Amino acid sequence: MHDMTLTELARALEAGEFTSRQLTESLLERIEHLDGELNSFISVTAEQALAAADAADDARTRGEAGPLTGLPLALKDIFCTEGVKTSCGSKMLDNFIAPYDANVVEKLKAAGTVSLGKTNMDEFAMGSSNENSHYGPVKNPWDLSAVPGGSSGGSAAAVAAGLVPAALGTDTGGSIRQPAAFCGITGLKPTYGRVSRYGMVAYASSLDQAGPMARTAEDCALLLSAIAGHDLRDSTSVARGVPDYRAELGTSLSGLKIGLPKEYFGDGLDPAVESAIREAVKVYESLGATVQEVSLPHTHHAIPAYYVIAPAEASSNLSRYDGVRFGHRCDAPKDLEDLYKRSRAEGFGDEVKRRILIGTHTLSEGFFDAYYKKAQQVRRLIRQDFMDAFEEVDVLMGPSTPTPAFDLGANKDPVSMYLQDIYTIAINLAGIPGISVPAGNVDGRPVGLQILGPHFAESQLLNVAHQFQQVTDWHQQRPAFGKENA
């Protein structure tokens, strides 16, 4: 049952083929056997999971089961979960037991899902390889010498390895789509504001967005309907109705206009990845779509703009970790300043410090206009590129990443690591939705096709991804890792 999609599991639970408790026990056992090597979980919440599974089975017996009742999943350790450690991958929060649930956690609990635990991640969601976690790197189940991507690397690896059928991630510059691509799963970053950020540990508030990571677009649709919606506790959450995304998956792609941004097929793109993406586009042509080249002329300014805006917001958001109210506190502080400085020096890892320093510097007196204001102006131009493109085409397609998963330890230099996010980062600056779908495999490592749409076009993106998965089987391929424990 570890190989099944959420949709298949829901059907089997409904048919009484097994109970949620049996399913939960089986997956917990698999985690126990396999996750020592993978390191995809920071906390496994077996006791709570079994209690939730029993409650789900009882609800089903009473005839009160909904579409998600009894389905297991995992949560990136960035979502506050009442009574459970919520570390955000940081030593700073290693002792933090969340006193409340994030909005998405409340919603998933109310829907009857069973969380198996909290997944590993780059510290405070800052990273593209999951090597920045206080709890150690996660391995890619397709190839244990490769990274799973980041920052939602634990969520992606756990789904790919069959430890859990789906997980929630967050995406500030590609942190759902890039690990989804590297691990051969489907991951959606919704429109900014579509999903509430309440209870999600903040990194860069104008870019952060939570979304589903699963084996199929259909499962992502199921989860998005459950987690999306207006929430008064997040002032940027959008007051807009939530469709039943799964019910909107049946539309034919005949006449769909696909744009291929020429900037996404240039220097730095691995030829094997390019050829997989071009093959995927041909599949769409066979489904009746038309393809044309478009241009997003400000693409190459996205990484510089992001590395001004995101660290600036992070430096402000992370000022809350002061060693006073919660989180790590140094031993025997000699005065208040020593308490702040040493608690933060001890609690934060290298990459987090780097971004706090950059953000503090660019926001400081004399630098603000040259960096932060300039980056926000460029951000508007980047968004305009997408709006202009969507005047001509319905969706954009390209690679999610320039290469398949790279080796652990391969990108020691921070700037070369930042460049890995070349195709994903502009999407967060523009606030539009994007989905990564498995579309190939290069030397045993998966390739992701990225599909982008205008603001609030999640229904369309999910349908476009779903139609591809009706005629291809990339999403059904599984790594050899863990097969013997089937």
Place this chain on the structure above:
Amino acid sequence: MALEPQDVQRAAHLARLGLDDNDADRYVDDLTRILEMADQLQAVDTDGVAPLAHPLDATQRLRADEVTETDQRERFQRNAPAVENGLYLVPRVVE
């Protein structure tokens, strides 16, 4: 622009982040290269372009000024490193 170790120390102080001189030296190089990358933005013509703070150009939503939260001090203070009588303890600030 190239940073000097004292620029890094200045930012570290503003961020209340303890850095010894070895750390500062180590970050100078990384931060300089990140800022050099950011300096590419200067080449973009942004005359007359309004800064974009929110990707949907939304403005801050307001609500009536009413109490909506209940007092949960004890619960929240369970995560605090040191509390006494409902107060957070820090080293003495006023002699």
